[in-house]
Amino acid sequence: MISVIIVEDDPRDSNNLLELLGKTTTEVSVLAVCTTVEAAYASILKLKPDLIFLDIDLGKGETGFDLLHKFDKPDFAVVFTTNHTSTNNTICAIRACALDFRPKPLIQADLDDALKLYHENVVHENGPLRSLHHNLKSANNLVEEIWISGTEGKTRIELKNILYCESDNSYTIFHLATPQTRLKKLTSSVSIKDWENSLESSDICRVHNCYLVNLRHISKYSAKWNGALLTLNNGQEITVSKSRKDNLKKRLKLYTAAH
Numbered sequence: 001m002i003s004v005i006i007v008e009d010d011p012r013d014s015n016n017l018l019e020l021l022g023k024t025t026t027e028v029s030v031l032a033v034c035t036t037v038e039a040a041y042a043s044i045l046k047l048k049p050d051l052i053f054l055d056i057d058l059g060k061g062e063t064g065f066d067l068l069h070k071f072d073k074p075d076f077a078v079v080f081t082t083n084h085t086s087t088n089n090t091i092c093a094i095r096a097c098a099l100d101f102r103p104k105p106l107i108q109a110d111l112d113d114a115l116k117l118y119h120e121n122v123v124h125e126n127g128p129l130r131s132l133h134h135n136l137k138s139a140n141n142l143v144e145e146i147w148i149s150g151t152e153g154k155t156r157i158e159l160k161n162i163l164y165c166e167s168d169n170s171y172t173i174f175h176l177a178t179p180q181t182r183l184k185k186l187t188s189s190v191s192i193k194d195w196e197n198s199l200e201s202s203d204i205c206r207v208h209n210c211y212l213v214n215l216r217h218i219s220k221y222s223a224k225w226n227g228a229l230l231t232l233n234n235g236q237e238i239t240v241s242k243s244r245k246d247n248l249k250k251r252l253k254l255y256t257a258a259h
Helices: 011-023 037-047 064-068 089-096 108-120 126-137 192-198 242-258
Strands: 002-007 028-034 051-055 057-059 077-082 100-103 145-150 153-158 162-168 171-176 185-188 204-208 211-214 218-224 227-232 237-241
Touching: 002 011, 002 037, 011 028, 011 108, 028 037, 037 064, 051 064, 057 064, 064 126, 077 108, 089 100, 089 126, 089 145, 089 192, 100 108, 126 145, 126 153, 145 185, 162 192, 192 204, 192 211, 204 242, 211 237, 218 242, 227 242, 237 242
Parallel strands: 002 028, 002 051, 051 077, 077 100, 204 237
Antiparallel strands: 145 153, 162 171, 162 211, 171 185, 204 211, 218 227, 227 237
């Protein structure tokens, strides 16, 4: 049995979620439906749920992150929900930390998938939630820590330790400058396009269909007639495609000016 608290200010969305939870084959117990941060905080302390469905925008200037900031060590899992379908820094931060995010209005398949993911990750998402807190408190909500889900489970990586990312069909290989694990590279089950979207508010830049590069680790830029060639701090050379050359030059200028 999964004990659940719904934090949602729009009764249409909370009623929809209650209806979907009533139809799911997973055993779920809804402990409370809260519309404000203070009500949700009190309910969580008292009822100690396993899982929270948390709306990002709660109205009256409140957000779901205001609630999370009240917990130093959250002992519950979170599924974020929002009406916003466009990519922004907040959604990027959630995805980069390998936390579950579902657009509203939820449908049965989305809910069932979220509950399935909860079962597959029995250990509560304390680490990813703490990383999310860290990212949201950083300058301009820049992503500084990510969680990579792959064959090794979930691994936290600081962005400064990523040299570059390489596409491998639907997977992405992360090459590390200072390995935080026994490995010098990690394989993510998420595509490089999805990582590009998640890391757009960071120092990671798409330079080729096959590569994302950390601007912090570029030691040399060499222009070519059909693109460019990058040399990284470790001597690795990365090809820049012609179509992505101008964006990279712009990003490098902005990066240099900011540092």
